[in-house]
Amino acid sequence: MTPRLQVQLLRQPVHLFALGFGTGLSPKAPGTLGTLVAIPIVLVIAPYGWAAHAGLTVVCFAIGCYLCGESARRLGVHDHPGIVWDEITGYLVTMLAAPAEWHWLLAGFVLFRFFDIWKPWPIREADHSLRGGVGIMLDDVLAAVYAGAVLYGLNSGF
DSSP states (O other): OOOOOOGGGGGSHHHHHHTGGGGGGOSSOHHHHHHHHHHHHHHHHGGGOHHHHHHHHHHHHHHHHHHHHHHHHHHTSTTOTTOOHHHHHHHHHHGGGSOSOHHHHHHHHHHHHHHHHHOTTTHHHHHHHOOHHHHHHHHHHHHHHHHHHHHHHHHHTO
């Protein structure tokens, strides 16, 4: 059984970010709540263009490899469900494929959560075979690539 996380963890910056500013503490659907954190981030970065969005996403991925790995190490649980920085970054990746308009934000949210939960090939293999922060981050980035591909197709009229 995965240990329940305490709010005191948020006093440590590594956990504050890795646990999605507290959304990861939710006993129900922490990944879904963590993904919601990314919506305002997309809305704030969107006016600065695709390159700024992509740059922020790369920075979030790089930082996330450390944050998620270190948080997991401190918690003693690889990829604890409360670690949601990977969902935040995954949604940022997903939304690289579509404009930040409400219907695309919603479609991206649903598609990302669908692929993150379903974990089709090779996502499931990455999730089970890679350890540490990169492993925690990579399965969500792969789910985001799937979701982004569907969004791109829809946005392109396919």
